[in-house]
Amino acid sequence: MPTTDSTTGLDPAVAAQRLSEEGPNELGISQRRTLRDMAWDVVTEPMFLLLLGAGAIYLAMGDAHEALILLGFVVIIMAITVLQERRTDNALNALRDLSSPRALALRGGTLVRIAGRDVVREDLLMIAEGDRIPADGKLLQAHELAANESMLTGESEPVAKQPADKVFAGTLVVSGQGLLKVTTVGRHTELGRIGQSLDTIALQASPLREEMARLTRKLVVIGLSLCALLVALFWALRGDWLQAVLAGITLAMGVLPQELPVIMIIFLALAARRLAAQQVLTRRLNAIETLGQTTVLCVDKTGTLTQNRMAVAALCIAGQELDVQNLPAAADGSALPDAFHELLEYAVLASEIEPHDPMEQAFHRMAADHLVDTEHLHPAWSLAREYELSPQLLAMSHLWRDGTSAHDTVATKGAPEAVADLCHLPDAERAAVSAQAARLADRGLRVLGVAKARHRTQDTWPDAQHDFDFEWLGLVALADPLRPEVPQAVAQCRQAGIRVVMITGDHPRTARAIAAQAGIANDRVITGDELTQMPPQELANQVRQVSVFARIKPHQKLALVEALKAQGEVVAMTGDGVNDAPALKAAHIGIAMGRRGTDVAREAAALVLLHDDFAAIVLAIHRGRQTFANLRQAMVYTLAVHVPIIGLALLPVLFGLPLVLAPLHIAFLELVIDPACSIVFEAEEGAADLMQQPPRAADEPLLSARHILLSVLQGSVVTAAVVGLYAWLLGQPAHAATASTAAFVVLVAANAALILPSRSSQTRWRSLWAGLTPVSLWVAGGTLAALAAITTVPWLANAFRFVPLSPLHWFMALLAGLLLTVVFAANKRWLQPTAPALHPSPA
Structure with missing residues (x-):
């Protein structure tokens, strides 16, 4: 081996x-659900138990044929449900693998x-x-x-x-x-x-899930009450208790909202899978619903707005500036003036030996181009002590030992003001350094100060960098170009009503220059020192207006997040370091960098950018808004199609008409409703102006009273059409079976037609047909084909107790169902003036 x-x-x-x-x-420790687990979940669902109960009643009534047909539908529904669960589970498992x-x-x-x-x-x-x-x-x-x-x-x-x-x-x-x-x-x-497990991605409790649970509980209570009423009426009026229980089961199958929580989980899981394809990992599914509410996006500069591909742009010594961006490489140092050799030498010595930081890699690359054949590189030296960067002192030092000298060499780099403080520069020199650093920063460059010191080998190493006697060497300026897609992405955020706030540790002037290039408002820049001195009330006032914060220490990010949240903002925050974790956790949506981020930051975050791309954040916000909008439309449709089921179960009993629906019919309708909700609506692209609308209010429910009113109104239209045609046909020479067959055709055709206006909140007539996805066409076509099969194929029609319809009756039923599209669209237009929540005006 x-x-x-x-x-x-x-x-x-x-x-x-x-x-x-x-x-x-x-x-x-497997967290993946097996097929047996999924099948057991289906077996214990109310719909499955109701189908079994209906089959048992048919057997008790001596109708074994009907019972066997129902059992066949039980198998079909179980297979479809398990496949749907498997698809959702595979999406979640893929996310778990990515999040390890x-x-x-x-x-x-x-x-x-x-x-x-x-x-x-x-x-x-x-x-x-x-x-x-x-x-x-x-x-x-x-x-x-x-x-x-x-x-x-x-x-x-x-x-x-x-x-x-x-x-x-x-x-x-x-x-x-x-x-x-x-x-x-x-x-x-x-x-x-x-036996512990770190690979856990689960749906956390969220406002949307809680709202869905409340709605489901209310519908269950309403449904059970209606079932009890129907059983009592049927028994009282017709005296057949088995038929009464069967009618109650039929109504229960049509009313119980078992689809609602399933649809929600499918939408969130598939949205997370789509985001993963766009290089955005969702670690907590409830972040998807919050994305559409985001009002403030707090971002780092380096690596998020910029490319994180640093290169040394300028070297400065004693006021003399050298532009090195176009300097030809020369390993013997001839292209780089001698006066600048020592400055680059100590910038390298103050960096890691095998650097991961792009800034330190830039120093090493330049040294490889200009110092290889000089005495300014020291591969034989050993790093004896490292003084880390800290929030209190934005500088780091390395103590080197050559093994022969009586003195160790100390190299320092960091924020110019911090290194100037270590060198105890006189006020005049400090002002000159500050002015030079400001001029470089105004060009969008990142500026570092570099210093050196000597320390006697036999002396004890000091505990703090301040105890060395540092000598100022000069400034190093690095260029980190803005990502080309950032200005457009920032403009998209602005159009979407989202304020972009830049939080960086860089010099204020660098921050202002990069903000200007990105299109971020930068009338004022607040530094970390100013932030520390602000009373809470002033901080609250400033965070409303200021969008650029510079020289911010990691722990101050948390203060900014809390201040923004106190203003009622929904905050998304990016971060990559260990010290960013509290701010990422405190933000409504923590966004960690996948490439340069630490595992701690990723674990604290709800989203992880696998390519550290700012534009991906905007894509994620769009996906969050789209998912919420599609989920809302799916719920409006789901509630609407259940209304005629209730009507067709209750009204025939009240008016002494033959029953229209049996458990077998409800099972068929469930096969129509579930794909329409979970496939058609999830695949919708959403309104073209989603990112021109303001963020959704934090307290805006998924289904407002007006959305429920629209569902009831649409469902009532279908009910009136089906019951009206049914009653009219019963008054004609047509047989009762013909009337029930035609009524069922109208019901299914109307449900398929209802998909068209329900796909979006648009009210324009042309929006009915605009943007139809292949999935929509396949589901609608498959529904009508299945309807034709169960009403025309003799053995299927017998199972459903349908009879062949005449061409006239077929035409009347289909026309009645499809023409309801006009009424559905008119209902939306009628509700629009009083229901702005159905389609918010663009920002």
């Missing part, structure tokens, strides 16, 4: 073979980002602060590494790690970085043996 090379990592072919032989890196911890693996000499489930034994993994360790292993390298192992030990204090120490799956790297060789994966890890 090939072993892992310490410099190139595991061979990709070996990794693929090992993954195939040993299975994925999962904990062995990611790993940076060294394979074949190349660092690749892979899913945690694809990690195999003997993989070499690079781990850094904020990473969730995906498997058990042994450290080959460790630099200031500490891990939080509280989920295994219960001990909250981080544990310092050294080379050769073990680290465990599921634990969190809280500082430093290292190289890990995987020893065990999956259920063989410590976490797997304990």
Whole structure:
């Protein structure tokens, strides 16, 4: 068996073979529902039990043929329901796989980002602060590494790690970085043996789900009350208790709203799957409904608005500025003036040896182009001590030891004002540095100060950077171009009534310049220091107006989120670091960066941008609005088609007419309603002006009184048409079976026709046919074909107790059902002036 090379990592072919032989890196506790679980859920549903009850009554009445037909429908409905559940479950499982911890693996000499489930034994993994360790292993390298192992030990204090120490799956790297060789994966890890699971994506409680539960409970109460009334009336008027119970079951099958929660879950799960195809991972499904309510979008600058592809643009020493963007590469340093060699040298020394940060990578690239054959690169030096960046001091230092000198070398880089403070610059020099940094920042460049110090080798290292005697070297300015799609995406947000707020740690002038390029309002920029000094009332006033915040420390993001929420805003917030997690969790929608983000940030977030693309956020908001709009229309349609079922169950009993509907007919109607709701409406593109409308109010219900009124009105129109035609045909020479057949044709045709005006909230006549999807045509065509089959094929028609219709009766029934489209559209237009919620005016 090939072993892992310490410099190139595991061979990709070996990794693929090992993954195939040993299975994925999962904990062995299946969260995936089996087909048997799904079938059992269907068996315990009210609709299934009602069908069985109806079949038992037919057997008691001696009608075994009808009972067997019902049993056939039970099998069909179960199969369709299980397939629908399977589709939803597959969508959720795909999201679970995406949301597992990611790993940076060294394979074949190349660092690749892979899913945690694809990690195999003997993989070499690079781990850094904020990473969730995906498997058990042994450290080959460790630099200031500490891990939080509280989920295994219960001990909250981080544990310092050294080379050769073990680290465990599921634990969190809280500082430093290292190289890990995987020893065990999956259920063989410590976490797997304990039996915990991190791979959990579930539908959380949400206002929409609670609203749906309340509506379902109300409809159940109404339905059961109507069933009891129908049974009592039937028994009292006709004296046949078995027929009375059968009529009650028929009505219960038509009234009980078992589709509503199922439709909601399908819509949210499939919306999440569609978002995943657009490189946006949904970790919490209820975030999809909240997306349409977003009023403020708080975003980072670096990597979100900009490309996160930094390059050194300028070097400044003592007021002298050198533009290096078009400088030709020369390894001997001849293209770069000697005066600037030391500045670049110490910028590299203040960076990581193997940097992941794009800014530090830019320093290393420039040094490779200009300092390779000079004395300013020091590959033999060892990094003895690192002083990390902190919210209190926006600068970091590296202490290097060459092994021969009596002094260690200290290199520092950070915010110009922080490094100037470390150097104790006189006021005049500090002002000059500030002015130079401001001029560079006005061009949208990120500006860093660089300094150096010496420290006696035999002396104890100080605890704080302030204890070194630093000497100012100069400024380094880096360019990070704006993403080309950002201005248009910001404009889309503005049209949609969403305010974009930029929160960055950069210089205020850099922030203002980038905001101007992106189209974000930047009349005033507030810094973190100003934020700290603001009383709560002033902060509340400022967050209403200011859209650019600079030099913001991570913990101040949380204060901004809370201040915005206190103003009644629905806040979406992007973040990538460990310290961003509280703000991501506090925001209504936390959005983590997938490529440069830490596992901690991803776990705290509701959405993860797999490509760190700002435009993807706008796509997600559009998808959230579209899903909510489609779900609303599906619910309006669902309620509407249940109204005639109630009418056709009650009215014939009240007027002494033969019954129109039997349990078999209701089962057929359920096969029509479910695909129409879950397939047709979910696939709708939605109104073209969705992103020109203001955000949905946080307290706006899915179904207002006016939406319910529209459903009842549309359903009542169908009821009147069906019962009217039925009663008229009974008064003609036509047989009762002819009348019931024609009435059923009208009912099904009207339900199919109701799909057209229900697809959107538009009221224009041409909107009935505009944007018809192939799915809509297939469902409508399939419904009419199935209707033709059960009314014309003799053995099917006998099962449904239908008789062949004459061409005249067919024409009358179909025409009556399809012409109702005109009435449906007129109803929407009639309700429109008093129901703005049906179609909000564009912003």
